[in-house]
Amino acid sequence: MSRVGRGQLLENLRDLKVGILTGLMMGATYGLVLLAMTMTENVSYVVALRQLSIPLGVGFAIWLLGEPAHRPQLLGVGLVCAGLIAVSLR
Numbered sequence: 001m002s003r004v005g006r007g008q009l010l011e012n013l014r015d016l017k018v019g020i021l022t023g024l025m026m027g028a029t030y031g032l033v034l035l036a037m038t039m040t041e042n043v044s045y046v047v048a049l050r051q052l053s054i055p056l057g058v059g060f061a062i063w064l065l066g067e068p069a070h071r072p073q074l075l076g077v078g079l080v081c082a083g084l085i086a087v088s089l090r
Helices: 005-039 043-051 053-063 071-089
Strands: none
Touching: 005 043, 043 053, 043 071, 053 071
């Protein structure tokens, strides 16, 4: 095997490790959400808190990563926030 081929193989194995770790973490977070749903009487609060990750992710992407803030994107985040407020006031 050539040096170039060996380097590509090692790079692919690193990507595979990251993919497996990401999959395990996503499964764990989903398990935590299911556990939280079994521990509460009002599941809508758990769902609303889970959806809070959308505006937080957009906010951090704009603030930390310097992503552009387009009008439709901000409108969507505003609608998600309005929905979260509506669920909390219920």
